Amino acid sequence: MACCPKSVIAEILKAKGTIKSVYFVACGGSYAGLHPGKYFLESESKELKVDHYSSNEFCHATPKSLGEHSIVITQSASGNTPETVKAAEIAQKAGAASIVITNKPDSPLAQNGDYVLVPEKGSTANSGQGYSLKLAVEILNQTEGYENYDEMYNGFDRIDKIVGNATQFIAPRAEKWAKMYKDEKLIYTMGSGSAHSVAYSFAICLLMEMQWINSSAIHSGEYFHGPFEITDRETPFIVFMSEGRTRPLDQRA
Amino acid sequence: MACCPKSVIAEILKAKGTIKSVYFVACGGSYAGLHPGKYFLESESKELKVDHYSSNEFCHATPKSLGEHSIVITQSASGNTPETVKAAEIAQKAGAASIVITNKPDSPLAQNGDYVLVPEKGSTANSGQGYSLKLAVEILNQTEGYENYDEMYNGFDRIDKIVGNATQFIAPRAEKWAKMYKDEKLIYTMGSGSAHSVAYSFAICLLMEMQWINSSAIHSGEYFHGPFEITDRETPFIVFMSEGRTRPLDQRA
Structure with missing residues (x-):
């Protein structure tokens, strides 16, 4: 094998x-x-x-x-x-x-x-x-x-270190954020490109399954075609901002 | 043309x-x-x-x-x-x-x-x-x-009448349901097969955009892999039960 x-x-x-x-x-x-x-x-x-x-x-x-x-x-x-x-x-x-x-x-x-x-x-x-x-x-x-x-494999060789550094960098802010929003009843997630699936798993596994917080993963490109209408100052959204070619969709949303 | x-x-x-x-x-x-x-x-x-x-x-x-x-x-x-x-x-x-x-x-x-x-x-x-x-x-x-x-076109020829009859049949129950749930803050929708997109448009267009009710369209096959955990007696779900081969997914959910 x-x-x-x-x-x-x-x-x-x-x-x-x-x-x-x-x-x-x-x-x-x-x-x-x-x-x-x-x-x-x-x-x-x-x-x-x-x-x-x-x-x-x-x-x-x-x-x-x-x-x-x-x-x-x-x-x-x-x-x-x-x-x-x-x-x-x-x-x-x-x-x-x-x-x-x-x-x-x-x-x-x-x-x-x-x-x-x-x-x-x-x-x-x-x-x-x-x-x-x-x-x-x-x-x-x-x-x-x-x-x-070759460039793709170069990326694979480097990604573990990049993710490790990013995790260290973001952890204090993430913890602060988590404490602020821990009692929310509903948190939307949003993403595009291959990050749409990260928004999806964050919504269904981390928020719904583990935290019992209602959620829905919205595609950034769909945001203005319905979901926009439920947005107010009180409703938290987590946007998984893409680094790739669909970033303009995330920025617009 | x-x-x-x-x-x-x-x-x-x-x-x-x-x-x-x-x-x-x-x-x-x-x-x-x-x-x-x-x-x-x-x-x-x-x-x-x-x-x-x-x-x-x-x-x-x-x-x-x-x-x-x-x-x-x-x-x-x-x-x-x-x-x-x-x-x-x-x-x-x-x-x-x-x-x-x-x-x-x-x-x-x-x-x-x-x-x-x-x-x-x-x-x-x-x-x-x-x-x-x-x-x-x-x-x-x-x-x-x-x-x-040929069977498909036979279906196309008959669908308008079927939908017309179904609408008449279901309208009184739908109205009653709508009045019962009109003040909900969150209503989930669910479907599989080609009905998954009906659950999606119902969620983003009818509930979120028009009614300002929070929503999310869950695929029936995904329900037990996360979303199940936020289900309680109080949370309303609309299941678009399919007539087709993915009906067992909807029935299980």
Whole structure:
């Protein structure tokens, strides 16, 4: 079994010849965590069919293009999420290559994976999100080619240090903010581009699930088409301001 | 200029030979209104690259596969939404076929359309949603073929009467419900499959924009992966129970 995104994709391409579709499938925070790969590949690939499914949607409304020339990437930290386990099983039965990202290499989900990637604790580059993006970069580079491949890996090499420094830098302000807003009943989150999924997981996992605070992740580009109307001085918003090309959307909102 | 989804797609295919990608692009309620076409085509097509963009995301992060063999379908009731007007312009400049759905055939958006479809007032089959789905069905049938084509058109022929009857049937209960919950500060909506976009537009247009009630559209398949934790006896949810194959997700939630 190949160990890393690069060799995993190389092995799959060697076995299958061509890849026509790539599906990113998970639930909740893991669903959001796969989004960077989907977002990158959808935007950069000229040929591949790409989509992002909540697992049970994939199980009940399986896309017709799923087959031998597909790759299905699933993720579950525990490896026990039943609908994600089922999705990987459906992928394998259809003849697709099943890549699983999980902390538990002996879990039911891992058993439905042709390849299993275990995130490195404390790393961003080799987190579930990082693996999703690396897999997407490898799929693109090994099929159509990707001109910014070296730069991308340069970024992966540096991101852990950048995140570590940023965390240290922001922690005191974040703690102050958290204490100010800890009793709120409702906090909106907002983002665009690949940060939209960060806004989503922050809303459903951190605020709703862990803090029991009502929330909703709004796409920055949608803010002025409805959500704007509920904005007043009292309603807190967390904007995940993107560094990328969709930053103008976040700034406008 | 061709008048109807069938002839519009036939003309585009005659001019372009092949179609490789289809993008559905709009904002807010119009964005949600295009979802049925995206959902159908993504699920049923074996070859086509398909995606659904909030307009400004499409403008700032334009997909690489946009080109002469693309169709871009945009929608805005007024035809004035600036980022949607811009998206249709980007589509035309890239050589894609630009199909516009708008109530105003002389609007700026319509001027960026190679084909303009005007929804019929009071009709579901020929609403923006209906046109989105009909365009998707035509694209599939005229490229890869669609075995349920006749049945689908049978459905289009019957849907207006079905919706009319359902509206009459449900109106008294809906009015009673509305009066009971009119002072709520927060109402969640939920759905799956193509009904997820109905839950979304209900949340952002009807509740947030028009009623100033906080809301969030939750995918039924995601409910148990975070949002479940904020559910108590007091929090109202509107579930758009699907008639289709993702109904088990809605029932479970």
